[in-house]
Amino acid sequence: MKLxxxxxxxxxxxAMVGVQIFLRATxxxxxxxxxxxxxxxxxxxxxxxxxxxxxxxxxxxxxxxxAIGGYTTAVLTTRDFSPFKDTAWVGLLKAAHVxxxxxxxxxxxxxxxxxxxxxxxxxxxxxxVAVLIGYPALRLKGHYLAMATLGFGLIVYKILLGSTVTGxxxxxxxxxxxxxxxxxxxxxxxxxxxxxxxxxxxxVLAVLLLLQNLVHSRVGRALLAIHDRETAANxxxxxxxxxKLRAFVLSAILAAAAGVFFxxxxxxxxxxxxxxxxSVRYVALAAAGGMANxxxxxxxxxxxxYLSLRxxxxxxxxxxxxxxxxxxxxxxxEGPLKPLGMAVRRVFFRLRPSGGxxxxxx
Amino acid sequence: MPNMLLxxxxxxxxxxxxxxxxxxxxxxxxxxxxxxxxxxGAGKSSLLKSLAGLVVPWGGEIHVNGRPTRGLPAxxxxxxxxxxxxxxxxxxAEMTVRENLLIGGYHNKxxxxxxxxxVDRFPRLRERINQLAGTLSxxxxxxxxxxxxxxxxxxxxxxxxxSMGLAPLMVKEVFSEILKMKELGVTMLLVEQNxxxxxxxxxxxYVMETGEIIMEGEARDLMSNPEVRRAYLGKGYKEVxx
Numbered sequence: 001m002k003l004x005x006x007x008x009x010x011x012x013x014x015a016m017v018g019v020q021i022f023l024r025a026t027x028x029x030x031x032x033x034x035x036x037x038x039x040x041x042x043x044x045x046x047x048x049x050x051x052x053x054x055x056x057x058x059x060x061x062x063x064x065x066x067a068i069g070g071y072t073t074a075v076l077t078t079r080d081f082s083p084f085k086d087t088a089w090v091g092l093l094k095a096a097h098v099x100x101x102x103x104x105x106x107x108x109x110x111x112x113x114x115x116x117x118x119x120x121x122x123x124x125x126x127x128x129v130a131v132l133i134g135y136p137a138l139r140l141k142g143h144y145l146a147m148a149t150l151g152f153g154l155i156v157y158k159i160l161l162g163s164t165v166t167g168x169x170x171x172x173x174x175x176x177x178x179x180x181x182x183x184x185x186x187x188x189x190x191x192x193x194x195x196x197x198x199x200x201x202x203x204v205l206a207v208l209l210l211l212q213n214l215v216h217s218r219v220g221r222a223l224l225a226i227h228d229r230e231t232a233a234n235x236x237x238x239x240x241x242x243x244k245l246r247a248f249v250l251s252a253i254l255a256a257a258a259g260v261f262f263x264x265x266x267x268x269x270x271x272x273x274x275x276x277x278x279s280v281r282y283v284a285l286a287a288a289g290g291m292a293n294x295x296x297x298x299x300x301x302x303x304x305x306y307l308s309l310r311x312x313x314x315x316x317x318x319x320x321x322x323x324x325x326x327x328x329x330x331x332x333x334e335g336p337l338k339p340l341g342m343a344v345r346r347v348f349f350r351l352r353p354s355g356g357x358x359x360x361x362x
Numbered sequence: 363m364p365n366m367l368l369x370x371x372x373x374x375x376x377x378x379x380x381x382x383x384x385x386x387x388x389x390x391x392x393x394x395x396x397x398x399x400x401x402x403g404a405g406k407s408s409l410l411k412s413l414a415g416l417v418v419p420w421g422g423e424i425h426v427n428g429r430p431t432r433g434l435p436a437x438x439x440x441x442x443x444x445x446x447x448x449x450x451x452x453x454x455a456e457m458t459v460r461e462n463l464l465i466g467g468y469h470n471k472x473x474x475x476x477x478x479x480x481v482d483r484f485p486r487l488r489e490r491i492n493q494l495a496g497t498l499s500x501x502x503x504x505x506x507x508x509x510x511x512x513x514x515x516x517x518x519x520x521x522x523x524x525s526m527g528l529a530p531l532m533v534k535e536v537f538s539e540i541l542k543m544k545e546l547g548v549t550m551l552l553v554e555q556n557x558x559x560x561x562x563x564x565x566x567x568y569v570m571e572t573g574e575i576i577m578e579g580e581a582r583d584l585m586s587n588p589e590v591r592r593a594y595l596g597k598g599y600k601e602v603x604x
Contacts, residue, residue: 218468225454225465232452235414237440237469237514 005212008295009205016201020194031310032197033188036265038305039200043207043258045285045301046294047251050211052283053292054220055247056227057138061149062255062282064156065126067274069256070263072122074172075165076113080104085111093117102176115178115186119260123253130252131245138244145248153279160271171270178264186264196265203261204298207254211294223247224292277318284325290334365392366425367518367549368413368444373422375412382408384573385422390518390551395544397560397567397581398553399594405573406553407449410522413551414439414446426518440469443517450526451507455496459487462495462506466513473513480509484539501532508539518549525556537563557594561585569594 023029044062051057081099084090093099098117104110113121129152137148160166167173177187184199185192214220225233226240234240263269272278285304289297304324307313313320368390376382383405390396400406411417413424415436424432426442439445454462463480467473481488484505490498495506504524511519524540525533533556540550541563554560561567561581569577569590577590584590 218464221457221461221465222468224457224461228454228456229452231416231436232448232454233465234416234436235439235446235448235452236465236510237437237445238465239435239437 005209009209012205012208012295012299013201016198016205020197024194029193032193034309035302035306036193036197036200037262037309038302039197039204040258040262040265041282041285041305042204042298042302043261044255045282045289046204046207046211046298047254048282048286049289049291049294049297050215050223051247051251052286053290053294053297054215054223054227055244056230057244057248058143058146058283059149059248059251060146060276060279060283061133061151061153061156062252063274063276063278064149064153065130065252065255066259066262066278067156067160067269067271068126068129069122069259070269070273071160071166071172071259072125072256073115073118073260074175074263074269076118076121077115077176078112078172078174079165080110080112082109082111112176115176115264119178119257122256122260126252126256127249130249134245134248134252138248139241145244150276150279153274153276157271157274157276160274166271169271171268173268175263175267175269177267178261186261188265188267200261200265204302208294208298215292215294219243227292277321280325281318281321284321284328287328287333288324366390367392367427368551369423369425370413371423373409373412373424374420375408375417376420377408377417381420382573383412383419386570386573386575388568388575388578390549392517392549393544393547394566395540395550395552395564397557397564398551398570399557399560399567399590400555400570401594402555404570406570407522409570410446410520410551410553414444414520416446440514440516443515444520445511445514445516445518446520447507447511447522447524449522451500451503453495453498453503453506453510455494457495458492459495459498459506460491462510463487463513466510468514470513470515476513476515480512483512483542484509499532500528501535504528504532504536505539508536508543512543512546512548516548518551519543520551520553522553523555524552525554525559533559557590 019035020032023031044066048059048062051059081090090099098113099111100114101109101111133148133152134145137144161169177185177189179185180199184195186196186199215223222233222238222243225236225238226243230240259269259273285301286297288304289300291297308317308320366389370389371387373386374381374383386409398406398409408417412419415431415434415438419432422432423430426444429442431439431442454465457465460477463477464473467476470476481491486502486505487509490502495503498506521540524536528536537559540552544550552560552564561584564581566579567581567584568575569584577584577587579587
């Protein structure tokens with residue numbers, strides 16, 4: 001099994017490099033921009049796959065978490081904190097190198113939060129919000145989380161739309177680039193396009209590997225058991241509510257992290273990222289990828305989001321995702337990749353036949 | 363009373379405004395198999411579920427090993443060495459037999475070792491160790507449910523209708539496994555509609571009707587009790603069962 005995972009990683013890596021080389025050779029390297037954005041969106045969908053495929057819950061608020069991440073960093077890294085320079089807490093944070101002084105567009109000296117500090121703040125805020133929503137909703141059986149998160153997404157959308165701090169309907173622009181470490185910088189500059197494509201690729205691969213290790217461990221077995229039969233899982237001593245909550249919080253954090261990277265990459269964020277349609281779109285993509293099949297989720301969601309960003313669907317964009325969700329749920333609830341994947345596995349990996357004939361009494 | 367593992371006093375529970383279990387008192391001593399008999403709807407399963415914490419009791423007392431457990435969530439039971447084998451087996455259909463057993467050993471640090479012991483006990487499970495549990499026959503699934511429960515290293519096992527939906531031959535096999543588990547030192551509370559099979563392996567039994575215990579005694583005595591015979595055993599049961 002370990003070998004199989006290794007092969008999948010190599011295949012994915014080869015595909016990522018192959019795409020880049022192909023685009024360079026054909027002079028279409030501009031496509032990497034949308035591909036990078038699609039990869040960040042894929043991060044949201046992968047996290048959602050964990051919640052849907054393993055914990056058996058649906059979140060209709062992942063657009064909201066993406067926006068919380070993006071807006072937190074956008075606000076903190078563009079807002080001038082120098083008027084508060086002399087208050088105690090800003091002084092304290094300044095000593096901790098949370099702030100950086102720089103010149104704004106008009107040449108004035110401003111003091112803003114560094115991207116790394118903003119990133120950590122976004123993660124912390126998201127974790128707190130996710131626990132506040134998930135804790136009450138996940139103690140109940142059934143799909144209360146879907147309802148709670150739907151409401152949450154709508155609230156976030158309205159707040160972003162109505163606050164001047166978040167730029168109301170315009171959102172926030174001129175978010176600075178984020179130099180991660182060394183030469184790696186999350187930035188939308190044309191010169192850094194290839195580098196940023198690989199940063200996004202690396203992030204997606206790292207998260208996939210992390211989650212694969214998680215779902216193949218004792219924790220993953222517990223999550224699968226909860227998804228399969230909650231009562232029996234409970235009877236086996238698994239604290240089902242706590243596991244569902246942890247999976248939900250982890251996936252919310254992934255969505256927010258994606259939002260942070262995305263915002264630094266595109267240099268801004270708007271309230272539409274938090275709209276209910278965006279959240280439904282994530283759910284549709286997770287379903288299309290086969291939910292529990294995190295590799296499939298990553299590939300399918302990158303591909304379809306890329307096509308959407310390249311405007312292939314034109315004004316039918318949202319209709320495409322809605323139709324996709326309906327078709328998949330009614331025809332192939334486990335995702336279209338599963339039957340396909342089974343065939344591939346049988347040929348290449350000679351995996352155990354999972355449809356052995358039952359025999360014996362009853 | 364010698365080493366009372368489970369003591370229930372005046373337990374009541376129900377759904378909505380309907381009281382299903384109406385003041386039940388019973389006890390199970392260490393090493394015993396205790397049967398709980400009754401017709402459909404007598405409240406047996408609800409009683410078991412409230413003992414396991416899956417249904418919140420309305421009132422009464424539950425003591426496991428002398429410690430009160432009423433109101434504790436279901437997942438807590440395993441740490442008290444008290445495990446429910448739920449009605450309808452409830453194996454994890456989309457997981458393999460091995461994964462099902464490992465889930466049983468979720469709180470058990472020696473789960474890999476215990477897995478070997480369990481599949482030694484149930485050779486059928488060893489044969490199918492990598493097969494998805496949903497593809498097993500009903501009897502095999504029941505064996506898996508028992509094996510999975512054994513993985514928790516239980517002191518008290520609560521079995522909810524293990525004979526449900528099984529062919530008579532399979533019922534015999536499952537019950538002989540249950541009897542063997544007694545030899546391992548597992549105490550059992552066995553909820554059943556199948557009175558003959560249950561009284562055949564139980565030490566004592568309770569008979570439940572409309573939410574109350576109407577009779578209790580040694581299994582042998584109940585077997586020869588005319589009222590029990592009329593209500594639960596039926597005429598000519600010997601021909602069918604022996």
